[in-house]
Amino acid sequence: MPHLDFSSSISTVNSSSSVSTILKETEVRQVMKPTPCMEIKRPSKKSHQRVLTRAFQSLELGLALIVxxxxxxxxGVWLYTTVPTWASMSISMQLCYAQNTLCWFQGAFFRQECNPFSCADFEKAAMDEHLPTSVHLDYVLAVNGGSIVEEFTSPTLGYRKLSMKEQELYESRGFHLQHVKVYPPPIVINSEVRIARCWLFAGSTGHIxxxxxxxxxxxxxxxxxxxxxxLSASLLS
Incomplete structure (x- = not known):
């Protein structure tokens, strides 16, 4: 009766099965090995709302600036064409400069075209209104030959006659501390007019x-x- 050796075949089968098991584990590990990938996050609803809110705010600001x-x-154009006075000319020029400034901001920040007005017309109209003519020349001004006659002019409030020493200091420096804020009568015929630079006469009435x-x-x-x-309250008082 022939003898069959099952031990060798069993060992052969076991070795082959162990090899296949190792190969399968290796394949599983290779399959399960994580691969690098980039995670794409979708913006949340809150970020969408913030972006939309900022966009609407910018749009509202741009529309408000345009209006x-x-x-x-x-x-400015209405004042210039309807009320041709010195005050309206000054206001019109200020409004024109303000409009040009806003127009620049509109083009710089909102990338919107804006055609500013030319302020040269307002400046020329304001200057022409004050330029003397041969018919209406202001002969009283000092630049046109006018001068103050002190003998027939009321005394100046706060102005006193300087002593010899004070007169020397006045001539050397060109002014005296006692009279820094006191303007003499010639300020009246000065061509430059400024607020608070006026002649104050002593008493309730005066003449020049x-x-x-x-x-x-x-x-x-x-x-x-x-x-x-x-004028400030101190000047009015």
Whole structure:
């Protein structure tokens, strides 16, 4: 009866099965090995809302600036064409400069085209209104030959006659501390008019005498005074 050796076959089978098991484990490990990948996160609803809110705020600000620019320009043109006075000219020029500034901001930050007005017309109109002519020349001004006659002019408030020593200091420095804030009568015929630079006479009434360079026939008489709204409480008191 032939003898069959099962031990060798069993060992052969076991060895082959162990090899296949190792191969399978290696394949599983290779399959399960993580591969590098980039995770793409979708923006949340809150970030969408923030972006939309900022966009609407920028749009609202741009529209508000456009409306403001148009309003300012319209007011400036209306003042220039309807009320041709010194005050309106000044206001029109200020509005024109403000409109040009806003127009620059609109183009710089919002990338929107804006056609600013030319302020040269306002400046020329304001200058032409004050330029003297051969018919209405202001002969009283010092630049046109006018001078103050002190003998017939009221005394100045806060102004006293200087002593010899004070007179020397006044001539050397060009001014005296006692009279720094006191303006003499010649300030009246100065061509430059500024707020708070005016002649104050002593007493409740006063008069001033002005000598002209040549005989004239008076046809117009005008007084320039600052707007009380531009004066401080100390100046008004």
């Amino acid at each position: 403001y620019v148009v309003t300012v320009a319209t007011i 005498a002005i000598s002209l360079s040549e005989p004239i026939i008076i046809s117009h008489l005008s007084f320039h005074h600052p707007d009380h709204r531009e």
